[in-house]
Amino acid sequence: IIFGAISLLLVAFLIYPAFSDIQKFSGDILNDKNSAALITAEAGDLDNFNKNYPSYEANLKKIDQLFVDSDNPIEFIKFLENTADASGVAADINLSSNAPSRAAIASPTTVFQIRATGEFSKMLKFANRLETRDYLIKIQNISLTRSFVQAVDGKAVAKGVDANFIIEAVAK
Numbered sequence: 001i002i003f004g005a006i007s008l009l010l011v012a013f014l015i016y017p018a019f020s021d022i023q024k025f026s027g028d029i030l031n032d033k034n035s036a037a038l039i040t041a042e043a044g045d046l047d048n049f050n051k052n053y054p055s056y057e058a059n060l061k062k063i064d065q066l067f068v069d070s071d072n073p074i075e076f077i078k079f080l081e082n083t084a085d086a087s088g089v090a091a092d093i094n095l096s097s098n099a100p101s102r103a104a105i106a107s108p109t110t111v112f113q114i115r116a117t118g119e120f121s122k123m124l125k126f127a128n129r130l131e132t133r134d135y136l137i138k139i140q141n142i143s144l145t146r147s148f149v150q151a152v153d154g155k156a157v158a159k160g161v162d163a164n165f166i167i168e169a170v171a172k
Helices: 004-063 075-088 120-133
Strands: 090-095 109-119 139-149 158-170
Touching: 075 090, 075 109, 075 120, 109 120, 120 139, 120 158
Parallel strands: none
Antiparallel strands: 090 109, 109 158, 139 158
16 A cells, blocks of 8 residues: 555656656647748748849839838829829829828828819819829828809809819828
């Protein structure tokens, strides 16, 4: 009975904790092995990217040009002015202080407000060109109102539309 009790105590206090530690350490070694394999694969991918960088460079520069420089948006404002002129729309462009409507944004954006006047069809062309041209732009809000000019005979004659655009441009 004493030998059985001593055997149980040895198993409970010495052998079981040793096996538990061995099992824990083997799990840690397996995790470290998987981490090492992942790091090796990432290093191989990085080397592959570095070797192929010259072929990617032109496309990366094109992608970089899709973003507005938030510190110096002069090129983007010139783009907006040229797009308005090409569409036949008179535009007044302002950098807006309004924060974007979404609470969590995946990438930084710059908000601009554009007041434009012109014919309705030219206004639609302008909006289409904004979203399909050289920059990543999303039109947040457009408000259109008819503008009138008084004619000589006392009747109001429709001249065109006044538009107020609020656009978000993805920034660097």
